[in-house]
Amino acid sequence: MSAPEKDPIEEWAEHQKGAHLQCRIWQHNWRPKNVARDNTYHVMDITLRCTRCGALKDFSMSTVKRGRRIGSPKITLPDGYQREKGMGRIMGEDRDLLYYVTVLQVAGVQERATEA
Numbered sequence: 001m002s003a004p005e006k007d008p009i010e011e012w013a014e015h016q017k018g019a020h021l022q023c024r025i026w027q028h029n030w031r032p033k034n035v036a037r038d039n040t041y042h043v044m045d046i047t048l049r050c051t052r053c054g055a056l057k058d059f060s061m062s063t064v065k066r067g068r069r070i071g072s073p074k075i076t077l078p079d080g081y082q083r084e085k086g087m088g089r090i091m092g093e094d095r096d097l098l099y100y101v102t103v104l105q106v107a108g109v110q111e112r113a114t115e116a
């Protein structure tokens, strides 16, 4: 029996870093990297870093209305994370397949013993 033909998403995933695929599936694993308080403007500039892929997320919070976010966060993805322009978002069945491929890559597979 020949192996089933590879789906383009599977083909693409083979050339991606494991950490990048995992973050696509399970989202980034943000942890604080740097927090700088500015007492003149009453803001805290916060940088989070993904412990898995190294992406950075910068945003500001008010120190007066404690924790209220100011503006939108800026995310800086590591080199090679983003898909080439025009490839589009991975959705629907492609996303299911990417999930499947990523789980296999991370966990490996143990064959369940079948009784003879």
Ligand SMILES: [Zn+2]
Binding pocket: 019, 023, 027, 028, 029, 050, 051, 052, 053, 054, 055
């Ligand atoms: Zn990440």
